[in-house]
Amino acid sequence: MERVAFSSWNGKVIDDRKGGTTKTSKVVSYPKPANGEKMAALMGWNGLVLEDPKADVVSLTYNYIKEARKISCGECSVCMIGFDKILDLFDNMATGKGDKSDLTEIAAIAKYVAANSKCSFGRSSLYPVQDALKYFKDDFLELAKGERKIEALKYDVTVTAPCMEACPAKLDIPGYIELIRNNRFDNSLDLIRERCILPGTTGRVCTHPCEDACVRNDVDESLSIRLLKRAAADVDLESGGSALPAPRFEKDEKVAIIGAGPAGLAAAYNLRLKGYGVTIFEALPYAGGMAVVGIPEYRLPATVLSHEIDLIKRMGVEIRLNQKVDNLDVEKLKKDGFDAVYIAVGAHKGNPMGVEGEDQSCEGFVDGVEFLRDFNLGKPIDAKKKVVIVGGGNVAFDCARSCLRLGFKEVEIVYRRSRAEMPANDDEIDAALEEGIKINFLTNPSKIIVKDSKLDCCECIKMKLGKPDESGRRRPEPVKGSEFIMQTDMLICAIGQKPELPVVKADKALDVERWGTVKIDPATQMTNVDGVFAGGDCVLGPATLIEALDMGNKAARGIDNYLQGASTNGDLSFDGVDLAATRGGGYLVKESARKVDFLNPKKRIKNFEEVEGGFAPSAAMTEAGRCLRCYRVVVWQKEQ
Amino acid sequence: MVNIVIDGRKVKAKEESTILEVAQDLNIYIPTLCYHEELSSFGACRLCTVEVKTNGKWQLASSCTTPVEDGMEVQVNSDTAKETRKAAAALLLYKYPDTEAVREIARELGVEAVPAEAGTAHDCILCGMCVRTCQEIVGVSALSFRDRGPNRDIEEPEIEFDPNVCIGCGSCAFVCPTGFIQLEHEDDKRTIWNKVFKMVPCKVCGRYFAPEDQLRYISRTTGVAYSNLTTCTNCR
Numbered sequence: 001m002e003r004v005a006f007s008s009w010n011g012k013v014i015d016d017r018k019g020g021t022t023k024t025s026k027v028v029s030y031p032k033p034a035n036g037e038k039m040a041a042l043m044g045w046n047g048l049v050l051e052d053p054k055a056d057v058v059s060l061t062y063n064y065i066k067e068a069r070k071i072s073c074g075e076c077s078v079c080m081i082g083f084d085k086i087l088d089l090f091d092n093m094a095t096g097k098g099d100k101s102d103l104t105e106i107a108a109i110a111k112y113v114a115a116n117s118k119c120s121f122g123r124s125s126l127y128p129v130q131d132a133l134k135y136f137k138d139d140f141l142e143l144a145k146g147e148r149k150i151e152a153l154k155y156d157v158t159v160t161a162p163c164m165e166a167c168p169a170k171l172d173i174p175g176y177i178e179l180i181r182n183n184r185f186d187n188s189l190d191l192i193r194e195r196c197i198l199p200g201t202t203g204r205v206c207t208h209p210c211e212d213a214c215v216r217n218d219v220d221e222s223l224s225i226r227l228l229k230r231a232a233a234d235v236d237l238e239s240g241g242s243a244l245p246a247p248r249f250e251k252d253e254k255v256a257i258i259g260a261g262p263a264g265l266a267a268a269y270n271l272r273l274k275g276y277g278v279t280i281f282e283a284l285p286y287a288g289g290m291a292v293v294g295i296p297e298y299r300l301p302a303t304v305l306s307h308e309i310d311l312i313k314r315m316g317v318e319i320r321l322n323q324k325v326d327n328l329d330v331e332k333l334k335k336d337g338f339d340a341v342y343i344a345v346g347a348h349k350g351n352p353m354g355v356e357g358e359d360q361s362c363e364g365f366v367d368g369v370e371f372l373r374d375f376n377l378g379k380p381i382d383a384k385k386k387v388v389i390v391g392g393g394n395v396a397f398d399c400a401r402s403c404l405r406l407g408f409k410e411v412e413i414v415y416r417r418s419r420a421e422m423p424a425n426d427d428e429i430d431a432a433l434e435e436g437i438k439i440n441f442l443t444n445p446s447k448i449i450v451k452d453s454k455l456d457c458c459e460c461i462k463m464k465l466g467k468p469d470e471s472g473r474r475r476p477e478p479v480k481g482s483e484f485i486m487q488t489d490m491l492i493c494a495i496g497q498k499p500e501l502p503v504v505k506a507d508k509a510l511d512v513e514r515w516g517t518v519k520i521d522p523a524t525q526m527t528n529v530d531g532v533f534a535g536g537d538c539v540l541g542p543a544t545l546i547e548a549l550d551m552g553n554k555a556a557r558g559i560d561n562y563l564q565g566a567s568t569n570g571d572l573s574f575d576g577v578d579l580a581a582t583r584g585g586g587y588l589v590k591e592s593a594r595k596v597d598f599l600n601p602k603k604r605i606k607n608f609e610e611v612e613g614g615f616a617p618s619a620a621m622t623e624a625g626r627c628l629r630c631y632r633v634v635v636w637q638k639e640q
Numbered sequence: 641m642v643n644i645v646i647d648g649r650k651v652k653a654k655e656e657s658t659i660l661e662v663a664q665d666l667n668i669y670i671p672t673l674c675y676h677e678e679l680s681s682f683g684a685c686r687l688c689t690v691e692v693k694t695n696g697k698w699q700l701a702s703s704c705t706t707p708v709e710d711g712m713e714v715q716v717n718s719d720t721a722k723e724t725r726k727a728a729a730a731l732l733l734y735k736y737p738d739t740e741a742v743r744e745i746a747r748e749l750g751v752e753a754v755p756a757e758a759g760t761a762h763d764c765i766l767c768g769m770c771v772r773t774c775q776e777i778v779g780v781s782a783l784s785f786r787d788r789g790p791n792r793d794i795e796e797p798e799i800e801f802d803p804n805v806c807i808g809c810g811s812c813a814f815v816c817p818t819g820f821i822q823l824e825h826e827d828d829k830r831t832i833w834n835k836v837f838k839m840v841p842c843k844v845c846g847r848y849f850a851p852e853d854q855l856r857y858i859s860r861t862t863g864v865a866y867s868n869l870t871t872c873t874n875c876r
Contacts, residue, residue, distance in 0.1 A: 071789055073787040073788055073789050074766055074787050074796070075768070075787055075797070076685075077684065077685055077686055077731060077732050077735075077766070078686045078727070078731050080797070084735065085734050108727070109727075109731070112724060112727035112728070115700050115724055116700060116724050116728055117686070118683050118684070118686070118702070172789075172790055174789070175789050175790055175792070178789055182784055182785045182787065183784050184784060585699055585700075586699055587694070587699040587700065587706060589705060589706055631789075631790075
């Protein structure tokens with residue numbers, strides 16, 4: 001529908017019920033069905049929107065309150081009792097026992113719940129009800145007089161929060177934080193595992209986009225969401241480790257997964273939980289993918305990851321190690337009893353720099369991921385005096401900080417842009433600087449000089465930043481004549497990776513993007529080859545662990561739908577919608593985040609011990625108490 | 641010390657003290673149902689809400705959870721604050737109409753049509769004092785809040801009891817404002833949360849004075865020999 005009949009989104013009222021010309025684009029952005037379907041009406045924390053002027057606002061309001069009431073936790077009295085009383089008053093009117101004073105009372109309760117609730121949910125969620133009562137008064141008066149019924153509407157519900165929406169895997173973050181606050185670490189971990197099957201791992205290495213979206217940033221500082229997740233996992237591990245849920249029933253179908261990295265493991269867990277037989281084929285001698293061969297021990301102790309993988313294996317997922325799949329014969333797999341295939345081979349092949357003299361086989365010049373893989377798999381590394389790492393991502397920093405621990409005396413990073421453009425996490429950059437790693441910004445190798453098939457030195461050139469490129473970052477340009485020689489015993493190139501895909505043998509060739517990643521249909525996660533799905537870094541290019549887990553979760557749903565012939569329900573898209581914005585007020589107490597201990601930089605560079613400490617349970621509970629509980633509920637009706 | 645203005649009085653207040661604490665020191669009454677000076681503040685009952693002004697803006701805040709800030713202005717008894725507290729009391733009364741502690745506060749805050757006679761029900765009003773006492777004072781965490789939210793399929797929030805860690809000390813019953821938590825004695829037995837505890841007689845006077853589990857817990861955590869703990873406070 002082109003036209004908006006009514007909108008009170010963000011408190012900005014547009015009323016065109018009588019047939020005006022307001023286009024949807026003129027209204028402040030409000031949530032819309034993600035699949036582009038048409039919508040009749042929605043009620044959400046920040047307003048009421050009608051695309052269809054005939055939508056039943058009274059019934060929508062009632063159902064919205066009913067759904068929102070489920071999010072009211074009951075910890076503060078006004079919110080939950082307020083919702084209950086409003087619902088009772090509605091029921092009264094619907095059964096002919098009410099009168100118009102009930103409407104006044106509902107409006108008053110809505111006002112006091114907004115004014116006096118403890119959390120952001122209570123403070124914000126009843127504004128649309130006030131809007132409905134004000135602008136659709138006649139409809140509600142009909143209800144009060146017994147001339148109108150509350151209809152059993154067919155509607156969808158979306159519950160989100162600024163942090164949840166920022167999380168690629170959409171974890172129920174306020175939910176698991178609340179459970180930690182209430183000393184329910186076990187329930188919290190169960191809730192985390194529904195969407196994140198490697199909680200101890202992500203609790204250590206996640207890039208935590210949730211924390212950037214945390215509403216607390218506007219008050220003091222973000223909650224330590226990542227560390228809270230880690231606390232839930234650590235408490236469990238310290239008490240011996242709980243088992244994952246068993247499938248409720250077994251299904252006949254089997255799924256083959258290529259690659260035991262985060263995407264493959266997430267898909268395996270979710271498929272096994274649905275009762276499928278799952279076999280993972282892993283090329284390396286260990287399961288875990290990039291999490292095991294790409295992340296050094298000082299950031300992620302191997303025991304944490306291996307425990308989490310063990311739990312998945314104990315559910316009945318078979319992992320066949322040292323089984324590299326170079327040729328993927330779909331027909332043969334089907335004959336072997338596999339009904340679907342999931343390609344999750346990651347992106348383990350380093351990109352070349354494209355500079356003169358670059359010769360992968362020369363001694364002293366290595367690829368970043370290969371370097372990390374080799375020493376994580378136990379290959380001895382001969383630590384020389386100096387090493388230079390090229391690149392500004394997390395792989396470059398993992399290489400640099402590992403080299404320091406391996407005994408290199410001088411470790412330098414060379415990066416062609418400035419710190420502002422550096423893709424590595426700020427925490428990583430700070431930790432590296434603390435450990436004495438030198439970063440040469442606006443510098444790029446221009447020539448690799450090889451002598452007797454050994455690396456001799458590296459010629460670099462100074463760079464300056466020009467106009468922004470496609471990625472929005474300013475494009476680095478070489479400064480003419482600024483070449484200089486950088487002496488080094490070893491040069492590690494860590495400027496990105498791409499996948500090494502198996503050759504798929506099927507009725508048609510596998511569609512691949514121009515940068516070598518697999519092309520999939522985002523709605524189904526399936527490739528162009530029937531029954532073959534793909535996800536993780538081999539689809540995204542080198543991305544984050546949580547994105548890989550999300551793709552694994554989605555693939556499991558996609559494969560389940562494919563094998564069972566069902567389709568998923570539509571979600572809402574919050575593109576352009578400010579989830580932090582509410583009309584709720586109330587004083588917020590400033591309170592800084594709890595801090596954890598880090599190993600002393602001078603001592604920690606001598607070994608691979610875990611650098612960052614975790615929260616003790618009591619500290620986790622206090623930190624969890626800072627959560628503002630910014631749950632946002634939206635109830636929406638598709639166009640009939 | 642910070643300077644604040646509370647109900648028109650300019651006062652110096654200790655940093656990090658809450659508005660409620662400062663008000664109590666000044667004998668300015670603020671109603672509460674979930675506050676206890678020995679416990680951390682929880683902000684559950686919403687009966688202690690006041691108006692505060694910081695950076696030129698008046699906002700509502702629960703006084704038990706809000707620390708004073710330099711330059712802060714507080715109005716305990718503005719119309720808005722009083723109406724908001726009254727509305728909170730009215731809602732509590734709606735849910736727990738027969739519980740005397742709730743009736744009492746509703747009467748006090750001017751909620752209309754509260755029965756004059758004492759209520760006879762002993763509902764749990766989810767104030768969480770028992771949970772905090774068990775965790776912060778006793779240190780065993782036998783009680784925890786079980787609330788709702790997505791993915792938690794329980795109808796009503798409740799206080800959950802873990803019989804495996806309870807030591808039967810009865811602190812929760814002592815602190816409970818509504819009498820929901822019942823503590824019963826019969827001979828050498830104490831029953832609380834439906835768990836029966838064996839009581840220990842005082843070595844001197846023979847009175848059953850404490851559950852064995854509690855004394856063993858104290859012995860374990862303090863290192864005092866169990867045999868030294870079996871004398872009641874009166875005879876010590």
